[in-house]
Amino acid sequence: GENVEQHPSTLSVQEGDSAVIKCTYSDSASNYFPWYKQELGKRPQLIIDIRSNVGEKKDQRIAVTLNKTAKHFSLHITETQPEDSAVYFCAARRSGGYQKVTFGIGTKLQVIP
Amino acid sequence: EADIYQTPRYLVIGTGKKITLECSQTMGHDKMYWYQQDPGMELHLIHYSYGVNSTEKGDLSSESTVSRIRTEHFPLTLESARPSHTSQYLCASSEMFLDRGIPYEQYFGPGTRLTVT
Numbered sequence: 743g744e745n746v747e748q749h750p751s752t753l754s755v756q757e758g759d760s761a762v763i764k765c766t767y768s769d770s771a772s773n774y775f776p777w778y779k780q781e782l783g784k785r786p787q788l789i790i791d792i793r794s795n796v797g798e799k800k801d802q803r804i805a806v807t808l809n810k811t812a813k814h815f816s817l818h819i820t821e822t823q824p825e826d827s828a829v830y831f832c833a834a835r836r837s838g839g840y841q842k843v844t845f846g847i848g849t850k851l852q853v854i855p
Numbered sequence: 856e857a858d859i860y861q862t863p864r865y866l867v868i869g870t871g872k873k874i875t876l877e878c879s880q881t882m883g884h885d886k887m888y889w890y891q892q893d894p895g896m897e898l899h900l901i902h903y904s905y906g907v908n909s910t911e912k913g914d915l916s917s918e919s920t921v922s923r924i925r926t927e928h929f930p931l932t933l934e935s936a937r938p939s940h941t942s943q944y945l946c947a948s949s950e951m952f953l954d955r956g957i958p959y960e961q962y963f964g965p966g967t968r969l970t971v972t
Binding site for chain 2: 776780840845
């Protein structure tokens with residue numbers, strides 16, 4: 743089955759700096775890679791996703807890059823703000839209805855004002 | 856408004872009691888999931904379902920059971936609660952197929968925080 747590794751497990755950055763979270767996956771057939779943000783005491787919510795036919799996707803201060811050959815993908819947050827502080831989860835799955843999503847272990851991001 | 860609901864939000868119960876955590880979604884999704892998560896920690900998949908009368912065990916062994924009699928309803932039951940079951944339980948739902956050109960993301964419920972004393 744799929745295995746998703748995520749690092750770092752914790753990350754502290756100064757407000758305004760950039761943050762990068764990296765994930766690797768094992769199943770070369772995986773073709774959908776979402777990122778979820780979970781604020782303290784709240785439910786995880788999708789912030790950005792990328793499909794395997796695209797190498798990069800941006801949404802304002804958030805971007806995700808995908809390297810299919812190396813089987814890794816990364817989340818980039820620029821100009822970090824205190825409200826970016828949360829736990830971030832990467833995930834991977836194949837297409838096909840009967841496939842599961844596999845999550846990484848999560849990265850706790852702290853943005854220091 | 857389409858959403859996914861969980862009740863109760865908080866539950867404190869004694870050892871040995873039977874409990875059912877409720878999860879309902881009005882998203883029209885076929886796939887539903889249960890995750891166990893300690894605060895700020897990894898999401899552990901304990902059960903999932905592809906549709907009515909379909910249930911599968913997840914990656915983390917769990918003493919709980921689930922049922923899927925209606926598309927919108929996916930309750931989780933613990934026959935005899937133990938302190939080791941203390942955790943947060945998150946229900947989620949999603950579309951079945953990735954390539955319909957519609958969002959595939961998993962929508963999570965607000966969670967049930969269970970404490971077994």
